[in-house]
Amino acid sequence: AWLLVLDEEESRFAALPSPGGEKNDQEAPPVPDLSIPASHPLAVTLLQGEDVLVLGETGMDRQSQWPDDRIPAVWREAGVCVALPLISGGQMVGIYLLGPKLSGDIYQRQELDLLRTLANQAAIAIANARFYEQVHAFSQEMEAKVRERTQELRDFISAVYHELSTPMTAIRGYTELLMGEEGKLPEARKQRYLQVVHRNVQRLMRLVADLSDVARIEDGRLTIHPEPLRLRDVVQGTVTSLSSMVEEKGLRLAVNLDPEDAIVLGDEQRVGQILTNLLTNACRYTPAGGRITVTAQRMDGVVEITVRDTGIGIRADELERIFDRFYRSDDPLVREQSGTGLGLAITKSLVEMHGSRLWVKSRVGQGSTFGFTLPLAEMPHEQ
Known part of the structure; x- marks a missing residue:
């Protein structure tokens, strides 16, 4: 006897040795591969209501309705003469095959009735086992x-x-x-202290804004208002706002816009936020003496904007995860920098709201390039 169990991925009934059977000291013969496609006419007939198929004269004292040339050759060679479907929940989960009786006698009707009952129980057992496997895997x-x-x-x-x-x-x-030195501090030192306070207040405000954006993106309350805007103004404004960070780290920042006066369609505040996040990351993870380049290039009705750095780079296995909320690399060079793991997740969402996709290319030790596109709203007329 043999048991064929449905392999859903392969859409085949794959042969397995039936459980039980007498054990002896002799080596068991190899199990033949009796697999058949789920679309095989025999399988279709069993699924459509035939509770048993008797194949050939060896099964019962009547001729099978199945011509020999439609029975799988490997079944004929193995001596299969009875096939019973294992059906559970309207799905055939397997086929039970029997060879001729060792006594040489034919199968009696009551024996086939008993086999049907066993087949039904086997179908339930297989379905339960599969359900358990699915639940276990899901768990x-x-x-x-x-x-x-x-x-x-x-x-x-x-x-x-x-x-x-x-x-x-x-x-x-x-x-x-x-407060402790009120009226005693030189004006220059007082201004320096106030600048430190102001810079840290700005840092707190950015954190609060990021947390607010994440919450609004999550529940769908964050919206954008695209309008024609001069890309050069947004890029230059962003670069100017980050100039102190660039200088403090000893980095070189270049801007290449082609064309320089392109008019794109976007939400000015959010496009500025996208560029700020990308440039801030580039500054954080680029060592002193490195280079950051902002490029804009016209391409088939859109402008592609890229931010490229010569920083530490990103491992290949992290290129997808860096856009997940809260994710931060376990790389010590990353961990030594401040951050919440929200910046790129927010940036990705903002880019997608503009109908684009945020992409990244990177090699460890050589740097990273992030890019996205904005649709052209208007191109300057040539003089």
């Missing part, structure tokens, strides 16, 4: 995702705590200095 997958998300949330909380505590500590320290 393991969910557990893994929960563990992963829990760790990401812990990392996020830790990062937010760090992002909050660092500027707040600086603000507290410098305000105490200002």
Whole structure:
């Protein structure tokens, strides 16, 4: 006897040795491959209501309705003479095959009735086993995702705590200095302290804005308002706002716009936010002496904007995950930089709201390039 079990991925009934059977000291003969496609006429006939097929004169004292040339050759060679469907929930999960009786006698009707009952029980057992496997696999997958998300949330909380505590500590320290030395501090030092306080307040405001954006993106409340805008103005405004960060790290920043006066369709505030996030990341992860290049190039009705750096690069296995919320690489060179793991996730969502896609190319030790497109609203007329 043999058991064929449905392989859903291959859409075949794959042969398995039937359980049980007498054991002896002799080596068991090899199990023949009796597999057939799920679309085979025999399988279709069994599924459509035939509770048993008797193949050939060896099965019963009547001739099968199935011509020999329509019976799989390997079945004939193996001596298959009875096929019973294993059906559960309207789906045939397997086929039970029997060879001739060892006694040489034919199968009696009552024997086939008993085999039908056993086939029904086997079908239920196979269906239950598959259901258990599916539930078990789903449970393991969910557990893994929960563990992963829990760790990401812990990392996020830790990062937010760090992002909050660092500027707040600086603000507290410098305000105490200002209050304690009121009227005694030279004006230049006082202004320097106030600049530190202002810079850290701005850092806190950016963090609050990021958290707000994530919440609004999550529940669909964040919207954009595209309108024609001069790309050069947005790029230059962003570059100017980050010039102090670029200078402090000793980086070189170049801007190449072609054409320089392209008019694109976008939400000015959000396009500026996209560029700010990409340039901030480039600054963070590019060592001193490195180079950052912002490029805009016209391509078939759109302008492709890229931000390229010569920084530490991103591992290939992380290129997809870097856009996940809360995700931060375990690379020590990344961990030593501040961040919450929200910037690229927000940037990706904002780019997609503009009908584009945020892409990245990177090689470890050589740098990264991030890019997206904006539709052209108007091109300048040639003089």
